[in-house]
Amino acid sequence: MVEKKKLLIVDDDPYIIIAIRTLFEEEGFEVFAANSGIECLDFLEKENFNGVILIDLMMPIMTGWETIDEIVKRGLNEKLIISVLSAKDIPNEKSNTMRYITDYLNKPFENNELMDKVNSYFAYE
Incomplete structure (x- = not known):
């Protein structure tokens, strides 16, 4: 059986969570x-989470x-692909943290663009 x-969506906006959850659950994501x-x-x-975080x-x-x-x-990033969702640009002082981020996606985003990006992350597993 394929896993x-x-x-994992990390956002304080419940509407963003609902929109992204619905989109990805319809495509068979957990x-x-x-x-x-x-x-x-x-x-x-x-949890022993192995997947993508949209934060x-x-x-x-x-x-x-x-x-x-x-x-x-805390050493929790070993099995994670971290992608940032934000309406703001990345400040230069965050360059050290950037090395742990796979991608940066601007809000608002197109559903098909977000789906394509996330699916592409799993191609590298």
Whole structure:
């Protein structure tokens, strides 16, 4: 049996989570969601997650950047492909964190573009 492709959405906007979840579940993905960086870290600590993380940068309490830094610090990034979703440009001071990011996708995004990008990440597994 072929294992489902796994996707973790990390975003504080419930509408973004619903839209992305619906899109990918219809394509047969196993989709998980976290409303915050803290929830993301808790999930990764408890689950043996091997897949793609789509993470928003602008979240309250713990930003996407801080979440990615903490994922790396805790050694949770081994089986992950991290892709950033954001309406903002990447600041230069984040260049160290950038090496852990596979891709950067601008919001708003086209559904077919997002699907193509995520599917392409699984081609490298």
